[in-house]
Amino acid sequence: MEEYNITAYTENQVGLLNRIAIIFSRRKINIESLNVSPSEIEGIHRFNIVIVETEEVVEKLAKQIEKQVEVLKVYFNTNADVIWQEMALYKVPTDVIAEKVLVERLLRENGARAVVIRKDYTVFETTGHREETDSLLRALQPYGLIEFVRSARIAIIKASDGFHHKLQEFEQREPSEEVAENEFLNDREKVFTM
Numbered sequence: 001m002e003e004y005n006i007t008a009y010t011e012n013q014v015g016l017l018n019r020i021a022i023i024f025s026r027r028k029i030n031i032e033s034l035n036v037s038p039s040e041i042e043g044i045h046r047f048n049i050v051i052v053e054t055e056e057v058v059e060k061l062a063k064q065i066e067k068q069v070e071v072l073k074v075y076f077n078t079n080a081d082v083i084w085q086e087m088a089l090y091k092v093p094t095d096v097i098a099e100k101v102l103v104e105r106l107l108r109e110n111g112a113r114a115v116v117i118r119k120d121y122t123v124f125e126t127t128g129h130r131e132e133t134d135s136l137l138r139a140l141q142p143y144g145l146i147e148f149v150r151s152a153r154i155a156i157i158k159a160s161d162g163f164h165h166k167l168q169e170f171e172q173r174e175p176s177e178e179v180a181e182n183e184f185l186n187d188r189e190k191v192f193t194m
Helices: 016-026 055-066 094-099 101-109 130-143 163-173 185-191
Strands: 002-011 033-038 044-053 071-078 082-093 113-117 121-128 147-150 154-157
Touching (some): 002 016, 002 055, 016 044, 082 130, 094 101, 094 121, 121 130, 130 147
Antiparallel strands (some): 002 044, 033 044, 082 121, 082 147, 082 154, 113 121
């Protein structure tokens, strides 16, 4: 078993997230991370789903997700095949940071930057891999860490020209026909009566 990143390009439709989640829950597969955001193409969204499974199971899942009407294309990759990051926020008492040089040095060494500074607390932000954000979390706990939150993984496939490129290639190979009007559209009362 290995950690896989599943990337799905979809239309933005209500209920699609639920139907995709059901594909995993039926098979009792835990989703480690889930991020949905707009993609590089207007009107197309991108799902980044992280799971720990075998390649065979991931391939079947990808095919199952791709069967959804609103799903345009699904890819799956190992961590070695993607560039990925997660963002984390840490809320720490401000007086601890002011009094202890060690904490300030620790934050600087981990590339953390202050987002909010108040009298009672300071919020720091850092990005990196899970191990990096977890490492800073463990280091800050003895100093009165108040709160911690980590975002879902965002990832870009290394060996990809982008989905928009594949979409352009498809449109060049199979250009869409002119829009055809339904000849019965204006006469629907006459056509659909009993």
